[in-house]
Amino acid sequence: MERFAALLDALVLTPSRNAKLALLAAYLRETPDPDRGWALAALTDGLDFPAVKASLIRSLMAERVDPVLWTLSRDYVGDTAETASLLWPEPLGERLPAPTVAEVVETLHATTRTTAPAVLADLLDRLDVNGRYALLKLATGAMRIGISARLAKVAFAQAFSVNVEDVEEYWHGQSPPYTPLFDWAANGAPPPRTDLLPLFRPFMLAHPLEAESLDLSEYAAEWKWDGIRVQIVHVAGETRVYSRSGDDISTTFPEVTAALTTPCVLDGELLVRGAHQGGETGGAASFNALQQRLGRKTVSKAMLTDSPAFVRLYDLLIEDKEDLREWAWEQRRARLEALVPRLDATRFDISQVIPAKDFDDLAEIRSRARDEAIEGVMLKRRDSPYVAGRRTGLWYKWKRDPLLIDCVLMYAQRGSGKRSSFYSDFTFGCWNGDPDSGAELLPVGKAYFGFTDEELKFLDRHVRQHTVGKFGPVRETDKSLVFEVAFDSVHASKRHKSGVAMRFPRISRIRTDKPAHEADRLETLKAMIAD
C-alpha cells in the first residue's frame, strides 16, 4: 500500500503527461500481481465497494473530531478523503504493518454496511497519513487525479512495450485484477479472446475544427446529432449497448437492445423520437426528452411509449466476423448503407451525409442548423480508418456557435480538487422585469468553467470582497458583476424557479464594463427556448 500511496502522491503532483506515464509504467512493471491489477482498477475507477461510501468517512470522523472543526477543515482542504487522512488520530503505540493493495481490496469486498466502520478504522490505523489518503481514495472510488482510462492504457502499453490499440481491445473483456492481461503483456502468454463476447470497442473521436476551411473532396460532412453517442454490439445471440465511456447501458434502452439481431458492431447517436431533429417524420425530440431516460436502471412502459429511443447510425466497425476498422470511411459507409435496410427501421436509421457543394455551402447549411436543434457538423476524412481515440487530421467536429446572454453573479461556492479554496462555482441570474422599477434577479444557471486561471483569481477576489451573506460553503455576493454566459441551448424546466434550464453554460467573458442593471432579462432568455 505504501508504494501505491507514493504513486498516487507523485501522480497528483506531476503535471506532465509523459512523466505521469513513466511513473505509472514503472509501477506496473515493478509491482507484483495482483496488487498492480487492483491498483490499475482503482486508478481507472474500476473498483466499487458498495459498503464504503463518503458518508461512512464522515460518520467515522464524526466519532473522532468535533463537527465544527471537521467542517472548517473540510471546507479548507476541499476534499473529504484528504481531510480525514490528515485528521485521523494516530493510534497509540506501534503501528501494525501496512496492508497490501490486494489485502485492502479483499477486506473491503468482504465488508458489509454493518462491519464497514470497524474494518475501515482498522485499516486506517495501520497506515500513515499518505497511506490513509490512498486507502480512502481507493475505498470510495473517487481518485480524480487526472488519470483517464486512456492514459492508464497507454502507460500499460509503455510498461510492457505492447501496442496500445491491442491493450484497448483486450482490456474490455477483463475484470480486475486483470491477471490474463498482465500474463499476455508481461509474460508473453496468448492474448485474451475478444471475438466471442459482446465487448466494447473504443470509440473513434473528433478534434474541434480549427482550420478555416477543408476540401470536401477529401472530407465528408455529416450532422452531429444532439443525443448520446452509443455503440451497439451483437455477437452470439447477445446484444449490448455501450455509452461513450464504455458503460453498459443495455437495460436503460431495452427497446434498442432487443432490436438488433444481426452480428455486428455499430456506432451511432441514441435519440428519442419526436418532431424536433431531422424533420417531421422519423425525427427526434430535444436532448431534454432524452435526458428523462438517462441513468435509469428500469424503464416504465409509459416511458417506452412516450419517449421511444432509436439510434441514428454513423459507422460500422465489425460485420459478422469481419473487422472493418482498417477500411477507409467510404468503404465502411458503403457497407453500412447496405446493412441498414436489413435492420429494424423503427430503431435504426442512418445519419445522412450533408450534400454540400463546397465548404462555403456547408458553412451556410450549418448556420441554419440551429432551428433544427442539431449540435453541429462532423467532418470525416473519406479515407480514414476507424481508430481508437482522437487522431489528428481524420475527424473534426464543428459545433454551431453558442448562444450568449448577460447575467449577474449571485452566489459562489468553493471548488474542489485543483480549485479547492477558490470560489469557482458561480450561480448567476437574470432580471425578472425592469431592474430600475424593483425587479429581482432569479438564478438561471450555474457554471464552473470558461475562465482562465488569471480570471479565476480575479473572480475569487471579487467574491471575497463583495460577500453580503454566507450559507455554509456558499457566499452570496452583492450582485454587481456581470458575466457574458455562453450556452448551447435553453429549455423550459419546472424544476427551476426561473422556469428555464440551460445546457452547457460557461462563463464566456467577465463584463466588468457593464453595470448589473443592464444585464439581460429572463424574457430574453425564455425567447431562446428551443422546444
Add this chain to the structure above:
Amino acid sequence: MAAPFSWLKPEPYGLHVVPADAWVDPARPVDTALVTHGHADHARGGHRLTVATPETLAIMALRYGVLETGSTSVAYGETVILKGGVRATYVPAGHVLGSAQILLEHAGERVIVTGDYKRRADPTCPPFEVTPCDVFVTEATFGLPVFRHPPIAEEMAKLLTARQNDQGRCVLVGAYALGKAQRVIAELRAAGFTDTIRLHGAMERMCRLYEDHGVDLGDLQPVAGVPKAALANSIVICPPAALNDRWSRRLPDPITAMASGWMRVRQRARQRGVELPLIISDHADWDELTQTITQVNPTETWVTHGREEALLRWCELTQRKARALALVGYEDEDD
C-alpha cells in the same frame, strides 16, 4: 476603574496601546510602532519611532534602508517604558531571527502579543519562551487541525533523496527570503550536506545578515553567472515567486520544491506547480498552538490573522475565554 484591558484597543490597522499611543505591528505609518519581527506584513516602514529587537531593526534597515526616523533597540529580556508608564518587554518567539513576543504591562494587567511564532527547534533563532500573562494575543496562520508539521528531519531527507535520485537535474527550493531560506540552509548543514548551496539574487543579502548575526550557513554562492550544466545535482534556493518564473529557465530541468506549511495540503502544492512539497513552517501548527495556549494558560485568548474560527472553537471546547481580532493587512505569506 476602567474595564479590564480597555487600554489595549484592536483597531483595523493594528493593536493600539492607548496610554502609550503606540501600535503593535501597524499596517500603516504611526507615531510609535512596536514591531514583533521583520516580515513585511508586520514590519512596515514610515513610522516616527520603531521599537524592535536589534536583529529586527537590522532586517528593516536592510529592507527599507536606514530608518530615517528614530528607532529604539530592545534586546531579548529587556524592558522599555513607554508613554503613560506602559512597560514593553521583548521575549523570543522562535519564528525568525530577531522575532519577539511583546509583553505589555499596564494597570496591573499583562498582555502578550505573539506576532508569529513556532515551538520547534530552529538553528537560526532562540526558542519561544512561555511567559505567563492575562491576555494572550496569538496568531493562527495554521489554526486548523489538519495542519501538523512533520519533523523537519523527514523533510530534509525527502529533499536530499530527490537530489540523489535525479542527478542530472537540480532541486530548486522556494523558500521565503527572510527566515525560511536560512532555516532550510542551516537544517541542510545539520543533516550533513556540505556542498555549495546556490542562491537566487534576492536571497544573498539576507543570508549575509544572518551570518553577520552568528548563524553559520556554510558555503553559499550566487546562481548568476554559473553555466547551466554546472548546476546539475545542486540545491538552489529562491523566493517562492521565482519558482515558476522565467528566472528558473537558467536551471537544468529543476525539480521544483517548496518549503511551506501549506504544502501539507496536496492541492495547495498542486496549485503552485510544486513537484516536491516540503512541509516546513516557521509558524506553530495546530498542536503547537493549542499546546501553547494550554501552557501560557491566560485568562483570555485573542486570536488574530489566520484561521481564527477553528482556534476559537477549540477554546470554546476547552472552556477558555477567547475572541477574534479582525485586523487587516496580514497576509498568508508563503510560509
